[in-house]
Amino acid sequence: MRHLQIGFAGLFCCAIAATDAVGVQAEERIAVELRETAGIRRFQFPVAVQLTLAKPVPRETTFRLLSDDKPVLAQFRTAEQGDNVAKWWLDFPVNLLPYQSLVYEVEYGGDVPEGPNRTRGHKLVESDDAFQIVNDPYITWSVQRNLKGLLRSVHAGDLEYLRPDSTGLFLRDRDGTDHSLGGNPTGRESARVIRQGPLAVGLRFEFVETDPELENVRSTVDLVFPVFKSWVEVDWRIDDPQGKLAGAGAKLETNLHEPTRQAPTLVDFGATSLVYLALRSGQQTRLDGGPHVRESSRQADGGLFHTWEVLRGKPDQLEPFVFGPRQSDGGAAPEGWAHVMGRRRCLAIAVDGFARDTEDHLSVSAEGTVEVYRQFAARDANGRPETKPLRFWLHCVPFPPQQTAATSPQSMQTPIVTRVLREASRDSQ
Structure with a gap:
């Protein structure tokens, strides 16, 4: 996914991943739109999104966040109990110009590698x-x-x-x-x-x-x-x-x-x-x-x-x-x-x-x-x-x-x- 202005042609592209013989989960993607509405430039501004997946996935499923098809810093945490979870918290920082809109993609499942993590921060x-x-x-x-x-x-x-x-x-x-x-x-x-x-x-x-x-x-x-x-x-x-x-x-x-x-x-x-x-x-x-x-x-x-x-x-x-x-x-x-x-x-x-x-x-x-x-x-x-x-x-x-x-x-x-x-x-x- 590219770091796009809203309305750019080809905004959504679906990633395809093979499902092997033992039923490994297919790779899936979710697009998330961000909009700055107050006319204020944002530097490393915290964003929190609660995602509801199409179907529950195991708690150990790996996620990553993409900007311009490049993995960026993000935190994914479960938002409900159970071995298989459909609701997840996504937290990440963003830089935005006044009134700017951007789209990021969440990628998970299949062979998706883990995205960048922050080793220091809140405890x-x-x-x-x-x-x-x-x-x-x-x-x-x-x-x-x-x-x-x-x-x-x-x-x-x-x-x-x-x-x-x-x-x-x-x-x-x-x-x-x-x-x-x-x-x-x-x-x-x-x-x-x-x-x-x-x-x-x-x-x-x-x-x-x-x-x-x-x-x-x-x-x-x-x-x-x-x-x-x-x-x-x-x-x-x-x-x-x-x-x-x-x-x-x-x-x-x-x-x-x-x-x-x-x-x-x-x-x-x-x-x-x-x-x-x-x-x-x-x-x-x-x-x-x-x-x-x-x-x-x-x-x-x-x-x-x-x-x-x-x-x-x-x-x-x-x-x-x-x-x-x-x-x-x-x-x-x-x-x-x-x-x-x-x-x-x-x-x-x-x-x-x-x-x-x-x-x-x-x-x-x-x-x-x-x-x-x-x-x-x-x-x-x-x-x-x-x-x-x-x-x-x-x-x-x-x-x-x-x-x-x-x-x-x-x-x-x-x-x-x-x-x-x-x-x-x-x-x-």
Whole structure:
């Protein structure tokens, strides 16, 4: 397969491999399309695809990924149990220009040789109560098996990026009470490894709430750690069949130096434009967006509205700082990301689908508390309960991020779009 622009004639070619007398599996190929849709150049950007084969194959089947008919670095791992497996995880890095589309091919079975592997990278270390994702000597993440605090530690070089007392993920009931996810002695919870290897590690946590206020609310949380970027993707899906949930969020305590007049905490917000500000001791800032901001501003402005607001001040006395532009129709949602910066450390947080159809808030305190909160409707537009998602990325880098980060918050929240184009199999006659 050649490294082609989409639409080039002869895109799919099926490899033919002989099947010997004892029934050796025929060689098969799958074409995978990649599309960059955000207008951002990508360098060694992590791509994850779950492949579903036409039929299960033995777990020891060899795979390789082709670009321009040349084998390239990739990681293949099973995505289900059993001796014969149809679902597989594919992880690999890619370089793409803005809006570029490319096609790769997966080749497996028959006499296909194993493709290139990375010998160094992530290593998963398990203990009775925790997971560690280690990329020595660069960075180590620590996660408790009950997911208490979300991340227990992010350590890179001589820097620890988090304090040990973070709230982590939380659910808010209809009475406004917050319930921490993980570590609940009365709840039901489980943790398992989705995949592991030098290119990516994936963990899955599942919870069933038993408190009366949230009984039978179910959560599935996937944490994915790609090797070429020092971030973690948090993908949280919540099933709330009885509409007991008001919202969900995450609260982390970043390990910033105490702010001073000469060295305040610095914050960048990604709205429809960049908003930057400084926080002195005791101050807080918050980016708000969603239907409520739109409608309340429409009423106040006589039909015009804005889609986002940034507030700043004491936590109980937040005041307007910057509002989005006034408009009469349409209106882009804010991007929904932040840089939280101290003298040596920076945490970048980016939220998927920020304020598109939900009320979303992203707040930062001068002392380093970072919170994302999403408010949910009890039912969807048709009156049915729905799965409620909250997906975000956390990226820890030294200050300043413009120099040390190999990516941007916008690129985190707009992953490469992938699509399996075709599966082909031919057995010799």
